[in-house]
Amino acid sequence: MRTYVVDAFTEVPFRGNPAGVVLLDRPADGTWMQAVAAEYGHAATAFVDVSAPTASPKPLRWFTPTTEVDLCGHATLATTHVLGGDQRFDTRSGILVCTARDDGSVEMELPADPPEPVTPPEELAAGLPGITVLSVWRGRSDVLVEARSAAEVRAVHPDLAALAEIPTRGVLITARGDGRADVVSRFFAPAAGIPEDPVTGSAHCTLASWWGERLGVAEFLAEQASERGGFVHVRLAAPGRVAIAGHAVTVVSGTLHAQ
Structure with missing residues (x-):
């Protein structure tokens, strides 16, 4: 499977927030995804199902090194950056719409959380x-x-x-x-x-x-x-919605062999 490390909310490498991104070529087990996220050790690793290339929205899940989370903005930004263009994702927080902007940044529409x-x-x-x-x-x-x-x-x-x-x-x-x-x-x-x-x-x-x-x-x-x-x-x-935008930079790309 193709895998990446992307620095999110930055225009230069080694700043912002690094996220792992794994492009799933088939549906994956949650226990396996948690093990991969622990191996990567980033604050979050995103797993997006691209087994049906034309499907929209694409299933997307996020894992910290220890647990699955309901919402992760920087890993969603990283995933959209890897896939390119506008994207829609099916997540535990509902459908998320991400738009590529003319300045190279990505804007994500996420659920508001007024405290x-x-x-x-x-x-x-x-x-x-x-x-x-x-x-x-x-x-x-x-x-x-x-x-x-x-x-x-x-x-x-x-x-x-x-x-x-x-x-x-x-x-x-x-x-x-x-x-x-x-x-x-x-x-x-x-x-x-x-x-x-x-x-x-x-x-x-x-x-x-x-x-x-x-x-x-x-x-x-x-x-x-x-x-x-x-x-x-x-x-x-x-x-009930918030638009959050930022840039991202790919710093690593490769192949994940453990399946």
């Missing part, structure tokens, strides 16, 4: 030392933490063991931007086998409506300030 205010989990203070917590919110999968400043977001060294005790996929911390981007964020998901995700497309489904309301805009530029870093163009689309 609701919650009482901060007990583990949060220990898990995020140095963060001045202004408010805490909860989406379908993640906790969103509003920090006082972008400087705090950039500087935090989380206690991953404490964050892993919070019963969510991950913890998203965010603040207003301090440079090129309108907002800054970082994302930690140790409970899902991802200490820090470099650039998280699905997290911006939560950030979209939350920041859109506070900024008073329907479109903004977000920076995920991990060590690798990356930029995400976010747009509030149709009701």
Whole structure:
């Protein structure tokens, strides 16, 4: 089977978020896909069924090194980049529409995930030392933490063991931007086998409506300030939908022999 490593949400190699992409030439077993994702070790590996080349939407699944997930933006971007052109995928989050843009980027229409205010989990203070917590919110999968400043977001060294005790996929911390981007964020998901995700497309489904309301805009530029870093163009689309766009770069292509 053809396989790739693609850096998503970046225009240069070795930045953004790397994802594995496997083009399935036949339907595959979930246990096998999980083993491949663990072997690759990326935050996510996408498996897209191309056994029927003209079929649309194409079945698409995503696995972290330890579990299957319902939605993964950067691996969807990577998959669309590999396949080329406009794509439609059949996923655990419904039908996803991806559009190739004139500037070489890909725009993905994903389900919105507006969060609701919650009482901060007990583990949060220990898990995020140095963060001045202004408010805490909860989406379908993640906790969103509003920090006082972008400087705090950039500087935090989380206690991953404490964050892993919070019963969510991950913890998203965010603040207003301090440079090129309108907002800054970082994302930690140790409970899902991802200490820090470099650039998280699905997290911006939560950030979209939350920041859109506070900024008073329907479109903004977000920076995920991990060590690798990356930029995400976010747009509030149709009701209940978010459009997220970014570039991608293929860094590895080859053949997967273990079947």
